[in-house]
Amino acid sequence: MSNDENSGAAGSLLLDEQLCFALYAAQRAVTAAYRPLLDELGLTYPQYLVLLVLWERGETTVKELAGALRLDYGTVSPLLKRLESAGLVRRERATGDERSVLVACTARAEELRERAARVPGALLAATELGGPEVARLREELWRLTEKAQAAADRAR
Secondary structure, three states: OOHHHHOOOOOOOOHHHOHHHHHHHHHHHHHHHHHHHHHOOOOOHHHHHHHHHHHHHOOEEHHHHHHHHOOOHHHHHHHHHHHHHOOOEEEEEOOOOOOOEEEEEOHHHHHHHHHHOOHHHHHHHHHOOOHHHHHHHHHHHHHHHHHHHHHHHHHO
16 A cells, blocks of 8 residues: 555554644634634624624524534633623523523624625635535535534544
8 A cells, every 4th residue: 555545544643644633724724814804893703603693593592502603601601791792792581591591693793794794705715715615625524523523422
């Protein structure tokens, strides 16, 4: 078997052959490409993700928001506090269930939505990726996410 055929083989300890490292490096690079676009909006990348969920779904519970973002409550709560301090979201206890907290965009966040709508296209232009390539990558990454999550669940 040639070196190319063995590339990525089970047991390799070469850094550049690690799937986790390729994903980590790609995630950091993509987040860095987003940074100047989001700086113009006064948002961090995680705050942008929160607003994406709220713009898509409208008012939602913190639990549903955390699930959509695949984050735990302890990670989402500080994000919401900062967004609330910035006047972009409001939080309130649900009337039917005091344990549940509802989150919604403020008028200020809705105004920001129009400017944010330019971010995905600007990122594609900056990375020189085409729509079909992005769609293929996204499908493959979601498939990998499902398989890795299933493996993690089995290991518990």
